[in-house]
Amino acid sequence: MSFDLRILEAVADVPAAAWDALRAHEPARASPFVRHAFLDACEQSGCAERAGFSPRHLTLWRDGRLVAAAPAYVKDGWEGDFSRDWEWAEAARRAGLRFHPKLCLTVPFTPCTGRRLLVAAGEDRPAAVAALVAGARALAEEERLGGIQVLFPLPEEAEALAGLGLAPRLDFQYHWANVGYRTFDDFLGRFSSKRRNQLRRERAAPAREGIEIATLRGAPLAGEARALARDFEDLHRGTVDRMAWGMRWVDRAFFERLLRAMPDAVEVVQATRAGRRIAAAFNLASETHLYGRYWGCREEHPFLHFNVCLYHSVDECIRRGARVFEGGAGGEHKLSRGFEPAETWSSHLYLDARLDAAVRRHLAEELPARRAALSRWLADAPVLRRAGGAG
Numbered sequence: 001m002s003f004d005l006r007i008l009e010a011v012a013d014v015p016a017a018a019w020d021a022l023r024a025h026e027p028a029r030a031s032p033f034v035r036h037a038f039l040d041a042c043e044q045s046g047c048a049e050r051a052g053f054s055p056r057h058l059t060l061w062r063d064g065r066l067v068a069a070a071p072a073y074v075k076d077g078w079e080g081d082f083s084r085d086w087e088w089a090e091a092a093r094r095a096g097l098r099f100h101p102k103l104c105l106t107v108p109f110t111p112c113t114g115r116r117l118l119v120a121a122g123e124d125r126p127a128a129v130a131a132l133v134a135g136a137r138a139l140a141e142e143e144r145l146g147g148i149q150v151l152f153p154l155p156e157e158a159e160a161l162a163g164l165g166l167a168p169r170l171d172f173q174y175h176w177a178n179v180g181y182r183t184f185d186d187f188l189g190r191f192s193s194k195r196r197n198q199l200r201r202e203r204a205a206p207a208r209e210g211i212e213i214a215t216l217r218g219a220p221l222a223g224e225a226r227a228l229a230r231d232f233e234d235l236h237r238g239t240v241d242r243m244a245w246g247m248r249w250v251d252r253a254f255f256e257r258l259l260r261a262m263p264d265a266v267e268v269v270q271a272t273r274a275g276r277r278i279a280a281a282f283n284l285a286s287e288t289h290l291y292g293r294y295w296g297c298r299e300e301h302p303f304l305h306f307n308v309c310l311y312h313s314v315d316e317c318i319r320r321g322a323r324v325f326e327g328g329a330g331g332e333h334k335l336s337r338g339f340e341p342a343e344t345w346s347s348h349l350y351l352d353a354r355l356d357a358a359v360r361r362h363l364a365e366e367l368p369a370r371r372a373a374l375s376r377w378l379a380d381a382p383v384l385r386r387a388g389g390a391g
Helices: 016-021 036-044 086-095 125-142 155-163 184-188 193-208 219-223 225-241 252-261 304-320 332-337 353-380
Strands: 004-008 053-055 057-062 065-070 072-075 102-105 147-151 167-177 211-217 266-273 276-285 289-297 324-326 340-350
Touching: 004 125, 016 036, 016 065, 036 252, 057 125, 065 125, 086 353, 102 125, 125 147, 125 155, 147 155, 155 167, 155 340, 167 332, 167 353, 184 193, 184 304, 193 211, 193 304, 211 219, 211 304, 219 225, 219 252, 225 252, 225 276, 225 289, 266 304, 276 304, 289 304, 304 324, 304 332, 340 353
Parallel strands: 102 147, 289 324
Antiparallel strands: 004 057, 053 072, 057 065, 072 102, 147 340, 167 324, 167 340, 211 266, 266 276, 276 289
16 A cells, blocks of 8 residues: 655644544544644644754655644654653763654653554554654654654554564553542542541642632633633743743643634633632543643642642543543652552664664563553552452
8 A cells, every 4th residue: 555655844734624634533542632733732832842842744645635644753852752761862872872863753742642643544554554654764764863752652552563663661650540430429439538538628628718629611711712821821830930840841822722723622720719810720631531731820728739630620520421530740649649550651763773772672671570560559559449440
């Protein structure tokens, strides 16, 4: 089956309808992050470029029709891609081997699992994926890149990529899973009595301070996009800038573009006190998943972060029947609040055979140990009563 490979230096170079048709048959598995509007917001706002992501989107065409694509970026450095490859990069540097720049099939500054290789319904997926990988290798060789990474693909994508020569790597995040809860109290029933009472106290803390928490979604977001984007940027910037390790990947233009272009997928959880917005979380959602992304506050209150970023949205997931809440990378504090270790994957290939062999040996040794650790953590999670089953 023949394809015409084209490398695009902006997602705007392809019509939104053509790109989004590739994910229309599996919107939840693809996630909102590979929608044309999200990638375009990353690029048109300038946020992708400032974070070191230079677009090289891989697209396959037949008879003038787009039939497959992978969002791809040349990346010099690891900041913002959440690849956790800094030790490999340093080892390569010491050995005099080329590592950066690299080609990342990913979504800028977004460590959320989903389709990374989009193939239209009715197409031969294995053939299209093989053609996209071949195109990625040819591009990496042509531009003298260190290698190729596919970050946060679905598990079966990582398996397919392994068959095409990319070594899989297992990592984990903390996700909340809905095992059929009808109410928030059903969810609390998984905890010990002591922990359950503590969570109830934490959840009640904002109301005692006169704080109201609510979710904004849908058309009203687009109607106040400019004002909401300005306010949220101030909240987010102020919070991130107070952190020694804080990094601001996104800005007002990014938020405004998302609010205008895809309000159906955006959820803003806001906390107000005396009619003034004092904190908010900027999330994205599909029918089955909620993705926690950005947070900001201008007033500090007990347990406000946990309520805005976790508890309120868990309650909303239960109410609307969402299956999974991905709270973002990191955060061991999520474990004691009902989030459990969940697998995430990446796939790797390096053009220097010496580096590639070393990384493969390392990953082959690492994989069984990480599988065992994840199984052990799930079995031994001390705060959850396992009789109800893990999500």
